[in-house]
Every structure is written in structure tokens, then in C-alpha cells.
Amino acid sequence: MSLMEEILVFIVAGLISTVVCITAYAVAPLDAFLGSGCIVVITVGGILLAKILPGHLPMVFWVSILAILVATPISPIAGFVTYYVDKVDFLALCTVVLSYAGLTVGKDIGMFKKMSWRIIVVALAVYTGTFICATFVAQVMLHLEGII
Amino acid sequence: MSIIKNWKIHLIALLLAVICEWIGTKKVPLGPGVLLFLPMLYAMVLGTIISLPKLKAFKESETSHATAVLGLMTMILVTKLGVVIGPALIKVLNAGFALCVQELGHFMGTVVIGLPIAIALGLGRESVGATFSIDREPNIAIIAEKYGLSSPEGRGVMAIYICGTVFGAIWVGLIAGFLAALHIFHPYALAMGAGVGSGSMMAAATGAIATVFPEQKAEILMYAGASNLLTTIVGIYFCLFVSLPLTNYFYKKLSPILAPKKKGA
Known part of the structure; x- marks a missing residue:
């Protein structure tokens, strides 16, 4: 998958999480959109770091480091980021991710049955x-x- | 653009998430604890059913797109947890020693509980690949490099990998909810335990624990996120240099005791 497509995947993920937050968690649409938007921007930023920086450390590492740093009190945008990301419930994101996870399982059931x-x-x-x-x-x- | 070509996967994922959230969390009492059915677990099960090749809902190229997408999607959970950790970084660092030591539980727990059972069930050398780690992608790479995937060790690691894909998150989510509801362990300890190093299993366990202890949700997400990060980063090296040699050592010691007839087989 090209970088462009990876970014598109995260934008789709952000939109789905926005819809789930609005419909299931009664979050105000703008809050849900900005919260999901922050998550998408940080995630894409972390993935870019993983590609650019040396050491071949896994994506998880750079995405975590960036997310933590952006939200620490020394970060100038910490207030904005934590306020809006807080609106996006962790469980809502889990449901989105596990929907995709479920859709990958069907093809393995044949092997599993054996x-x-x-x-x-x-x-x-x-x-x-x-x-x-x-x-x-x-x-x-x-x-x-x-x-x- | 593969994302446009595979629009059906994304539309179905959206519908699944909305419908499963609409059904909501269900609690079923079981003995002293409770079975916690979270929307994400329905999403997993319904997704599996919809994607069964028999139903022909998706082409093969579409489900392989979903697999590629899933690897990226788990990163949004990592970001969310990172943003929860950020403001409380000092608090997490204060628990740093406990966090590091409990990783031994993650790394050795699979061997301590899994290996004797695998040997006693007569799995032979497959036991080593099956139980030296939780057998996700990075662990498969270790076994593939050392033994090759068509070796007994390779078959062991692949079998547990497929089991993990099919029911890992559901199982870990259910035992985490059950154990949390028993109130034997502190929610912080459970949260650290939930950082097993696989995105979907960590999500299911953390979600269940946070649902049982809603008033400590922020701390639970924080410790689970930090623990999961450690498990993932340190795990690769630990599995290669410590877990695998130790599993081999215990295999040699335990096999004659637990599976004496298998000797030489």
C-alpha cells in the first residue's frame, strides 16, 4: 500500500469513528469530528516518523512516542488535543477496529476447522x-x- | 486506488460498528463472575460470519485488503492510548518498575501455563513454537528464521496464530471481564495484564476491564497502553534471546516427565 493509500485508510477510519461517536456515544458532531481528526493526524505523523527515522523501529513505537509527546503538558497543543481526543471513546475505536478484524477472519475459518x-x-x-x-x-x- | 476499489469492506465495517454499538453491552452472570459481551465482540463475530467464503460477500482481493487495513487500524488505538498517557506521563513513569517487572508475566506466562499442557497433550516439538510467545506476526518471523515454517515448530506457531486471529480477542475479552468482576485483582494490575502485545486482544481486554471499573477508566487505559507498548517493543528481543531458549530448555526437561511414551518419537 502506498503512503497516499495509507493516509486515505486513516481518513476513512476517522470518518467511521466520527459516525460511531455521534450515533452511539451521543458526542456533538463537531467534537467527534475534531477528536477523530486529531487521532488521524497523530497516527499519520507517527507512521511518517517510522518511515523517515533510522533504526527500523516498529510503527507502534513512533506512533506512541508522538501521541504521548503531543499530549504531555510541555506540548503547546496538549490542551486542544486532549480535550477533543477525550471525546472519542476508546470502546468506540475498539468496535471500529474489531469490525475490520472480524472481516479478515472468514478466510481463515477453513484452516481453523482442520x-x-x-x-x-x-x-x-x-x-x-x-x-x-x-x-x-x-x-x-x-x-x-x-x-x- | 485500492481503497475505492474495496469500498464494500469499509461500508460493511461502518455498518457493523454502528449496529453492534446500537445493540450495546450485555452482562450475563456466570458463577461468581460475569460474562461481559461488548459491542466489539459482536463486531468480531458478525464480521467473521459475513466474510465466510461460503457467503461470497467479498472477493478474495477484498478480504486481503481488509487484512492490510487492519494492521494500520490498530494504530489508532495506539494513538488514543498515547494521548491518554501524555498528561499523566509522570504517574506512568512512577509505576515504571512495576510495569517492567510485570512484562516477565507476559513473556513467561505463555510458557508456564501453555508448555506443560502442550507437552502433556502430545504435541511434541510443535509445543515449542506454540507456547514460546503469544504467536503474533513478529513472533512468527522469529520461528520462520530459526526453524522454517514447515518445521514442527513452524506448524505450532502458525496454528496458535490462526487460533488467535479467530478467537483470541473474544477469549481474552471474556476472561478479562470475568476476572475483573471477581474483584480479586486491582484494576491497575488487570490493566497492565491487558497489554498482551496484540492490538485486538489488548482492545478487548482493556475494554472489558474499563467497563467493569468505569470510575478508573483513564488509569486503566493509561496502564494498559504503557504495558502494551512495552510488550510490543521489548517482546521481539525478549522472545528471541530469552523466551525461545528457555522454552527449548523446559521442553527438554518436561518431555520425559509429561510425555514419556513420546521419547524418541
């Missing part, structure tokens, strides 16, 4: 293991550090 029950049990154990072990360690650490 799998033995054993591998499915192992998959459940792997996902449960990573979540529960990290939660357990976090609980102990946060407690020791006096944060909770």
Missing part, C-alpha cells in the same frame, strides 16, 4: 497464561511499591 482440539486447548492456555501471569505479577509489584 485444527485438532488439542491445539485449541493450547491456544486458550497461552492467551490465559500471558494475561493472568502478567496481572498477578503486576498486582504483587504495585502492592510492594505502595501504588495500590
Whole structure:
């Protein structure tokens, strides 16, 4: 996908999230539009950084760094960005992303059906293991550090 | 322009999101906890059904466009979480040590829980590829380089990858909601646990935890986002240099105990 097309994908994502925020979360249309717009601009900015800057660090890294920096109190536009991005509910974005995720699954169902029950049990154990072990360690650490 | 050629995917995604949000969150009590059905989970299931090749709703080129788009889309979640972290950066850094140590739980949890079960079920060398990590794209690359994808280790990693695509988010979302509703763990600890390093699984888990603890939503998003970032960035190196050798070591030690008949097979 060319950069132009990637940017278009994010614009479409922004428009869909605007519609979801207005219809399902009763956000004022202008707030939803500006909030989604901020997210699109920051994301595209992060992806550009990932392409330009050396080190071949993953997109996630640069997108996170840019989003965090833009919203820290030292950023001159922090107030604007945090105010409007706050209007876009995280769960609304999740629903948009998982709609696309669902649409990619159908083609893999054929392969999935051929799998033995054993591998499915192992998959459940792997996902449960990573979540529960990290939660357990976090609980102990946060407690020791006096944060909770 | 592929996006215009594949307009149907985007239109359906929009309709799915709006309809699923309209249905809303449903809570089903189960034993001491609760099963939390969030709109994003319906979106995932309905999307799967619509895209079944049997229904012929989409051409193959359209579903592969959706796959390419999904990789980019998860970045908007990363941006949202980054903007939540920004104003509270100091607070997140204060929990930095706890955040770093809990990553061991993410990286070793798959091995600790998954490997003994995989060996006991007789998976052989596939166990190593299956359980050394959560088996998303970067982890597949590690196995592909070391063993090749047609090796037993390669088959193991690919099998868990497909399972993850099909039901990973749904499963992690449900257990996160269930565990949160039990009130055994603090919401901050659950939030860190939710940063498993896969966009859709992290979304489902974080969404479920934030729904159970709405008054701590900002902190939950913040810790989940920071943890997910660490898991993703550090994960590649940790899996290559620590998890994979350790999984191999434990495989050698555990196989004779858990699957003695398989010896030499």
C-alpha cells in the first residue's frame, strides 16, 4: 500500500469513528469530528516518523512516542488535543477496529476447522497464561511499591 | 486506488460498528463472575460470519485488503492510548518498575501455563513454537528464521496464530471481564495484564476491564497502553534471546516427565 493509500485508510477510519461517536456515544458532531481528526493526524505523523527515522523501529513505537509527546503538558497543543481526543471513546475505536478484524477472519475459518482440539486447548492456555501471569505479577509489584 | 476499489469492506465495517454499538453491552452472570459481551465482540463475530467464503460477500482481493487495513487500524488505538498517557506521563513513569517487572508475566506466562499442557497433550516439538510467545506476526518471523515454517515448530506457531486471529480477542475479552468482576485483582494490575502485545486482544481486554471499573477508566487505559507498548517493543528481543531458549530448555526437561511414551518419537 502506498503512503497516499495509507493516509486515505486513516481518513476513512476517522470518518467511521466520527459516525460511531455521534450515533452511539451521543458526542456533538463537531467534537467527534475534531477528536477523530486529531487521532488521524497523530497516527499519520507517527507512521511518517517510522518511515523517515533510522533504526527500523516498529510503527507502534513512533506512533506512541508522538501521541504521548503531543499530549504531555510541555506540548503547546496538549490542551486542544486532549480535550477533543477525550471525546472519542476508546470502546468506540475498539468496535471500529474489531469490525475490520472480524472481516479478515472468514478466510481463515477453513484452516481453523482442520485444527485438532488439542491445539485449541493450547491456544486458550497461552492467551490465559500471558494475561493472568502478567496481572498477578503486576498486582504483587504495585502492592510492594505502595501504588495500590 | 485500492481503497475505492474495496469500498464494500469499509461500508460493511461502518455498518457493523454502528449496529453492534446500537445493540450495546450485555452482562450475563456466570458463577461468581460475569460474562461481559461488548459491542466489539459482536463486531468480531458478525464480521467473521459475513466474510465466510461460503457467503461470497467479498472477493478474495477484498478480504486481503481488509487484512492490510487492519494492521494500520490498530494504530489508532495506539494513538488514543498515547494521548491518554501524555498528561499523566509522570504517574506512568512512577509505576515504571512495576510495569517492567510485570512484562516477565507476559513473556513467561505463555510458557508456564501453555508448555506443560502442550507437552502433556502430545504435541511434541510443535509445543515449542506454540507456547514460546503469544504467536503474533513478529513472533512468527522469529520461528520462520530459526526453524522454517514447515518445521514442527513452524506448524505450532502458525496454528496458535490462526487460533488467535479467530478467537483470541473474544477469549481474552471474556476472561478479562470475568476476572475483573471477581474483584480479586486491582484494576491497575488487570490493566497492565491487558497489554498482551496484540492490538485486538489488548482492545478487548482493556475494554472489558474499563467497563467493569468505569470510575478508573483513564488509569486503566493509561496502564494498559504503557504495558502494551512495552510488550510490543521489548517482546521481539525478549522472545528471541530469552523466551525461545528457555522454552527449548523446559521442553527438554518436561518431555520425559509429561510425555514419556513420546521419547524418541
